[in-house]
Amino acid sequence: MRIRKILNNGSVIVNNKEGAEMIVLGKGIAYGKKIGDEIDRTKIYKVFTAFNNQEKKLLLQTIHETEPIFFQIAQKIVDRLKKEENIELADSVYLTLTDHLATSVERGKKGLYLNNNFLWEIQNYYPKEYHYGLWALKLLNDQFKLKFPEDEAGFIAVHIISGELGNDINDFRQSVNFIKEITKLVRFYFDLDLDCQSLSYNRFVLHLKFFWKYMMYGQKSHGFGDLSKEILAVIKNSDVAAYECALEIKKFIHQNYSYNLSNEEVMYLAIHINKITTETRNQK
Structure with missing residues (x-):
C-alpha cells in the first residue's frame, strides 16, 4: 500500500489493489515518509474502509483532533x-x-x-x-x-x-429500560426481592437481552431449542403463577412494543420465571 496523503505521523490515506480509498492508522506509520512511499504493514493497528463522505469527514475530524x-x-x-x-x-x-x-x-x-x-x-x-x-x-x-x-x-x-x-447509545438505554421493566413486573407480581447475583437471574437477563435484539431487529440467531423437558417440568410443578406472570409480560410487550409473543416465547419466559422465583424462595 502506497501513501496517497499523509494526515499526521500516525495516519495516512492509501488505495487498495481495487483502487478503493482506505485510511490507515499505525504508530509512527508516516514518520520520515512521503507521498508514494510504501507503508510498513507491521505498524498498522487499524484500517478504515468502505466509508461514505459523511463518515470520512467524521473520521478525519476525529484523527485531527485526537491524540x-x-x-x-x-x-x-x-x-x-x-x-x-x-x-x-x-x-x-x-x-x-x-x-x-x-x-x-x-x-x-x-x-x-x-x-x-x-x-x-x-x-x-x-x-x-x-x-x-x-x-x-x-x-x-x-x-x-x-x-x-x-x-x-x-x-x-x-x-x-x-x-x-x-446501534447507538440510545438503543442501549432502551434495552436497559426494557430489561428493567420486565424484571420489575416479575418482582411486583410475586412480591419477591430477586437475587441479582444468582445464576437463574443472570440467565433470565441474558434471555431478555437476546430477546430485545430479536424483537427490535429480527436477528436470525433467536431460537429456543428443545423445550419439551423444561415445559414438562413446569407442568409437573404446576407453577401456574409463572405462566400467568409470563402472560402479563406478553400484554406489556404488546402494548408498549407492538410485538405479539408466540406461545413458545411465553412458555420460555415462564420457565425462567419459575426458576428465579423458586431459587429466591428456597434461599429464604
Missing part, C-alpha cells in the same frame, strides 16, 4: 473483546469509544468525573461488558496517572454494548 494514544487504547479494548469474546465492534463504535476516552481523560485531568446514572443496571444486566470496562479503566488510570471512579467503567461498557447491539 494517537486514544486510538491505540481503543484498539487494545477492541482486540481483547475480539480475542476473548469474539465480539466485533463496528468502526463507528470504535470512533465514538476513542472520542469518549479522549474526552474523559481531558475532564479527568481537571478533576471532573461524571456520575453514571445507569451504573447499577450495567453492573447487573451487562456484567461481562462491565468487566471489560473495569479493565479499560485500569488502562486509563495507569497511562495517565488518574483516579477514575467505577462510573467510567460503566461508560466504557456502554460503548461495548452499543457495538454488540450494532
Whole structure:
C-alpha cells in the first residue's frame, strides 16, 4: 500500500489493489515518509474502509483532533473483546469509544468525573461488558496517572454494548429500560426481592437481552431449542403463577412494543420465571 496523503505521523490515506480509498492508522506509520512511499504493514493497528463522505469527514475530524494514544487504547479494548469474546465492534463504535476516552481523560485531568446514572443496571444486566470496562479503566488510570471512579467503567461498557447491539447509545438505554421493566413486573407480581447475583437471574437477563435484539431487529440467531423437558417440568410443578406472570409480560410487550409473543416465547419466559422465583424462595 502506497501513501496517497499523509494526515499526521500516525495516519495516512492509501488505495487498495481495487483502487478503493482506505485510511490507515499505525504508530509512527508516516514518520520520515512521503507521498508514494510504501507503508510498513507491521505498524498498522487499524484500517478504515468502505466509508461514505459523511463518515470520512467524521473520521478525519476525529484523527485531527485526537491524540494517537486514544486510538491505540481503543484498539487494545477492541482486540481483547475480539480475542476473548469474539465480539466485533463496528468502526463507528470504535470512533465514538476513542472520542469518549479522549474526552474523559481531558475532564479527568481537571478533576471532573461524571456520575453514571445507569451504573447499577450495567453492573447487573451487562456484567461481562462491565468487566471489560473495569479493565479499560485500569488502562486509563495507569497511562495517565488518574483516579477514575467505577462510573467510567460503566461508560466504557456502554460503548461495548452499543457495538454488540450494532446501534447507538440510545438503543442501549432502551434495552436497559426494557430489561428493567420486565424484571420489575416479575418482582411486583410475586412480591419477591430477586437475587441479582444468582445464576437463574443472570440467565433470565441474558434471555431478555437476546430477546430485545430479536424483537427490535429480527436477528436470525433467536431460537429456543428443545423445550419439551423444561415445559414438562413446569407442568409437573404446576407453577401456574409463572405462566400467568409470563402472560402479563406478553400484554406489556404488546402494548408498549407492538410485538405479539408466540406461545413458545411465553412458555420460555415462564420457565425462567419459575426458576428465579423458586431459587429466591428456597434461599429464604
